[in-house]
Amino acid sequence: xxxxxxxxxxxxxxNKLEIIPNGxxxxxxxxxxxxxxxxxxxxxxxREVIDFGDKLLIPAFNDLHVHAPQYRNMGLALDLELLPxxxxxxxxxxxxxxxxxxxxxIYRRFVHELWMQGTMRSSVFAxxxxxxxxxxxxIFVQAGMGSYIGLVGMNRNSPDFLCNSTKDVIDGTRxxxxxxxxxxxxxxxxxxxxPRFVPSxxxxxxxxxxxxxxxxxxxxxxxxxxxxxxxxxxxxxEPDSTCYGDAYNRYGLFGQTPTLMAHCCYTDGExxxxxxxxxxxxxxxxxxxxxxxxxMAPIRKFLNEGINVAxxxxxxxxxxxxMLRVIQYAIQVSKLHYAQTHGEMQFLSLSEAFYLATKAGGxxxxxxxxxxxxxxxxxxxVDDSYLNYDNYTLEQRLERYIYLGDDRDIKxxxxxxxxxxxxxx
Amino acid sequence: xxxxxxxxxxxxxxNKLEIIPNGxxxxxxxxxxxxxxxxxxxxxxxREVIDFGDKLLIPAFNDLHVHAPQYRNMGLALDLELLPxxxxxxxxxxxxxxxxxxxxxIYRRFVHELWMQGTMRSSVFAxxxxxxxxxxxxIFVQAGMGSYIGLVGMNRNSPDFLCNSTKDVIDGTRxxxxxxxxxxxxxxxxxxxxPRFVPSxxxxxxxxxxxxxxxxxxxxxxxxxxxxxxxxxxxxxEPDSTCYGDAYNRYGLFGQTPTLMAHCCYTDGExxxxxxxxxxxxxxxxxxxxxxxxxMAPIRKFLNEGINVAxxxxxxxxxxxxMLRVIQYAIQVSKLHYAQTHGEMQFLSLSEAFYLATKAGGxxxxxxxxxxxxxxxxxxxVDDSYLNYDNYTLEQRLERYIYLGDDRDIKxxxxxxxxxxxxxx
Numbered sequence: 101x102x103x104x105x106x107x108x109x110x111x112x113x114x115n116k117l118e119i120i121p122n123g124x125x126x127x128x129x130x131x132x133x134x135x136x137x138x139x140x141x142x143x144x145x146x147r148e149v150i151d152f153g154d155k156l157l158i159p160a161f162n163d164l165h166v167h168a169p170q171y172r173n174m175g176l177a178l179d180l181e182l183l184p185x186x187x188x189x190x191x192x193x194x195x196x197x198x199x200x201x202x203x204x205x206i207y208r209r210f211v212h213e214l215w216m217q218g219t220m221r222s223s224v225f226a227x228x229x230x231x232x233x234x235x236x237x238x239i240f241v242q243a244g245m246g247s248y249i250g251l252v253g254m255n256r257n258s259p260d261f262l263c264n265s266t267k268d269v270i271d272g273t274r275x276x277x278x279x280x281x282x283x284x285x286x287x288x289x290x291x292x293x294x295p296r297f298v299p300s301x302x303x304x305x306x307x308x309x310x311x312x313x314x315x316x317x318x319x320x321x322x323x324x325x326x327x328x329x330x331x332x333x334x335x336x337x338e339p340d341s342t343c344y345g346d347a348y349n350r351y352g353l354f355g356q357t358p359t360l361m362a363h364c365c366y367t368d369g370e371x372x373x374x375x376x377x378x379x380x381x382x383x384x385x386x387x388x389x390x391x392x393x394x395x396m397a398p399i400r401k402f403l404n405e406g407i408n409v410a411x412x413x414x415x416x417x418x419x420x421x422x423m424l425r426v427i428q429y430a431i432q433v434s435k436l437h438y439a440q441t442h443g444e445m446q447f448l449s450l451s452e453a454f455y456l457a458t459k460a461g462g463x464x465x466x467x468x469x470x471x472x473x474x475x476x477x478x479x480x481x482v483d484d485s486y487l488n489y490d491n492y493t494l495e496q497r498l499e500r501y502i503y504l505g506d507d508r509d510i511k512x513x514x515x516x517x518x519x520x521x522x523x524x525x
Numbered sequence: 526x527x528x529x530x531x532x533x534x535x536x537x538x539x540n541k542l543e544i545i546p547n548g549x550x551x552x553x554x555x556x557x558x559x560x561x562x563x564x565x566x567x568x569x570x571x572r573e574v575i576d577f578g579d580k581l582l583i584p585a586f587n588d589l590h591v592h593a594p595q596y597r598n599m600g601l602a603l604d605l606e607l608l609p610x611x612x613x614x615x616x617x618x619x620x621x622x623x624x625x626x627x628x629x630x631i632y633r634r635f636v637h638e639l640w641m642q643g644t645m646r647s648s649v650f651a652x653x654x655x656x657x658x659x660x661x662x663x664i665f666v667q668a669g670m671g672s673y674i675g676l677v678g679m680n681r682n683s684p685d686f687l688c689n690s691t692k693d694v695i696d697g698t699r700x701x702x703x704x705x706x707x708x709x710x711x712x713x714x715x716x717x718x719x720p721r722f723v724p725s726x727x728x729x730x731x732x733x734x735x736x737x738x739x740x741x742x743x744x745x746x747x748x749x750x751x752x753x754x755x756x757x758x759x760x761x762x763e764p765d766s767t768c769y770g771d772a773y774n775r776y777g778l779f780g781q782t783p784t785l786m787a788h789c790c791y792t793d794g795e796x797x798x799x800x801x802x803x804x805x806x807x808x809x810x811x812x813x814x815x816x817x818x819x820x821m822a823p824i825r826k827f828l829n830e831g832i833n834v835a836x837x838x839x840x841x842x843x844x845x846x847x848m849l850r851v852i853q854y855a856i857q858v859s860k861l862h863y864a865q866t867h868g869e870m871q872f873l874s875l876s877e878a879f880y881l882a883t884k885a886g887g888x889x890x891x892x893x894x895x896x897x898x899x900x901x902x903x904x905x906x907v908d909d910s911y912l913n914y915d916n917y918t919l920e921q922r923l924e925r926y927i928y929l930g931d932d933r934d935i936k937x938x939x940x941x942x943x944x945x946x947x948x949x950x
Contacts, residue, residue, distance in 0.1 A: 174925075175929040178875075328867075393860035396864075420928065432815035433815075436858075439820045440820075447818060499601055500599075500601060504599065504600040
């Protein structure tokens with residue numbers, strides 16, 4: 101067991117920021133939290149305390165939608181909307197991952213940056229290439245960070261150089277599952293079933309992936325209702341589906357196992373009802389939705405309806421791996437939406453957005469993203485002393501760290517109780 | 526004369542990014558640029574070259590709207606709209622500047638951060654306090670950075686503790702002008718006439734400030750059409766004005782001397798025509814407009830109409846002093862506006878937004894913000910080597926620096942030819 105001392109801040113509920121100044125947190129050897137305390141508990145009187153002084157201790161971040169092979173293009177090529185952006189910039193870059201040596205080079209940088217930004221859990225799109233995808237999984241296992249890793253399925257409306265077959269993606273996903281089980285990584289790194297999106301997957305592929313989900317219980321991730329042209333295209337491609345979401349649902353890829361759907365900028369009506377009924381997660385990617393001119397997802401509406409909402413960077417349509425930035429954008433886009441609806445849709449509070457980036461996203465991985473007893477200890481130690489030159493409250497210090505801080509401020513990182521050192525290669 | 530060598534990038538026109546790989550730039554002792562060259566010019570064959578290697582050399586940034594006394598509140602208190610935000614958070618903070626010792630503490634940090642972020646010219650709101658405002662001017666002079674500094678006028682609809690009289694602001698502005706002329710600072714630091722905004726200035730005060738502008742030729746800065754409630758309020762307060770802008774114009778505060786108007790989120794029709802006719806600058810503050818739920822300024826429309834547009838952080842309604850962030854927000858908000866207008870209003874290109882932050886804003890200070898001959902050499906040397914791990918083009922390197930870089934990357938800073946070292950106190 102370890103006993104840590106610091107200024108502890110976390111959000112057990114969306115609008116409840118729990119603050120324990122100079123508090124204690126006991127972490128079992130299993131990595132689970134035993135308890136948090138205002139004073140040193142009597143039962144641990146003789147225990148050594150690992151004291152982080154005046155620093156902040158907060159839950160680590162969870163990025164529920166990110167494309168690892170697009171890391172090289174981060175901060176580039178943001179002058180097109182989704183569909184031409186994919187064809188012009190993204191597919192040619194993903195093609196390079198047929199070369200697993202190139203993949204190792206980029207994936208190491210990608211995982212290093214997740215570590216740097218304090219993102220201890222992620223759900224990641226790889227490419228169609230099984231060898232490169234296995235390497236990505238290896239790099240995550242070495243780093244000790246949690247991740248769902250998706251071998252991408254795409255067999256239509258995509259360039260020849262970036263298509264696989266139904267058999268390829270099914271066999272590849274099974275092999276990745278077997279490989280990770282045999283390698284042993286305490287289940288921190290796992291596969292996730294990943295049809296790219298409806299336009300690039302035939303009904304046959306979607307059906308086979310849905311069957312695989314039913315058979316294995318593996319979770320699912322994909323894209324949904326990101327942009328108007330894409331939605332129109334899906335309508336043409338899938339005239340029998342009652343909505344975009346239904347094109348996943350009819351094949352068992354929409355909450356039959358735990359499911360992440362990125363974007364949902366235009367989700368409403370029946371699609372929204374279906375997500376609610378099936379417990380599908382919206383992964384809100386406001387940085388990406390701004391960069392690709394996609395639009396503003398109605399997050400307040402989703403929250404009012406009780407839909408699960410998590411946050412994602414969506415690199416490289418998102419231009420930055422920092423979840424601090426995503427929290428900022430989530431609030432700001434909700435405020436522009438509030439202005440546009442003349443105040444009808446209340447914007448997100450800081451506490452709500454922080455909750456989305458920690459506990460809400462973490463829930464996809466189990467008991468992750470909070471400091472309640474029984475939760476896995478995923479945590480960051482933050483030194484905000486350069487920002488704290490006046491008498492700021494702890495709540496204000498968290499706010500200023502979120503709006504003004506960056507990777508420099510994170511001094512220590514923990515995933516499931518284990519301190520993670522910088523990955524070097 | 527000095528001869529510098531680097532990868533030179535600048536925007537002489539909004540959609541023209543000039544790139545000179547391993548180019549040379551000759552800077553006269555006056556601080557003006559003599560010329561830029563692809564090869565070392567024969568006439569300077571024997572000159573020593575100051576070689577920045579593979580680094581980028583770009584124009585420094587210009588922040589045309591920022592509130593120095595709000596620096597302590599940066600990254601805080603962003604949960605209200607403009608008018609309650611002013612009363613709840615901002616006025617109580619500005620009140621503290623009656624104490625000039627407190628002012629010195631905050632203003633030193635503020636100017637240090639401008640330096641750190643590579644913002645070599647700014648147009649700044651101080652407070653109603655002449656002593657503190659003079660100290661701010663001193664700190665700028667010591668740092669060697671260019672700035673317009675505004676003693677704020679406000680005498681109605683404001684708390685008693687934050688009101689001055691017409692005489693106070695007129696006398697104070699005259700004294701600041703005289704002080705800076707006598708102190709001698711090569712005209713880099715100058716006063717600017719600063720009515721806070723129409724709701725907080727009586728007609729008498731506006732008239733006196735307009736008369737002062739006419740007499741002295743001093744420029745003017747204020748706020749315009751930021752938020753719907755504010756616009757409605759101005760309509761009530763100034764029933765004789767044909768639009769918000771007219772309430773400035775009738776008193777000679779709307780382009781009769783060079784004028785900056787921050788925000789203009791809802792400027793249209795007659796107000797837009799008046800700005801165009803009078804050459805008034807729109808200072809676009811997209812970070813602030815998102816944070817305070819103000820709305821999205823129609824920048825494409827302004828540019829199409831030939832209106833001057835510059836950029837501002839508007840700290841602390843903007844939460845960050847980095848003009849890189851403002852460039853990002855300007856592009857992103859223009860993209861959300863593009864999505865909202867179904868593509869009617871084309872979003873800003875990277876080159877256009879970079880131009881706004883350099884040459885467009887710089888034009889308010891004279892020939893500033895470009896590397897054309899005759900321009901003042903305001904420049905940043907940027908080390909982006911950590912971002913440049915693959916074969917990126919120079920244009921892509923600039924793009925990635927804008928989207929992913931921060932203050933760490935700026936290695937040297939020049940204002941009017943002079944290298945500025947870090948201000949230490």
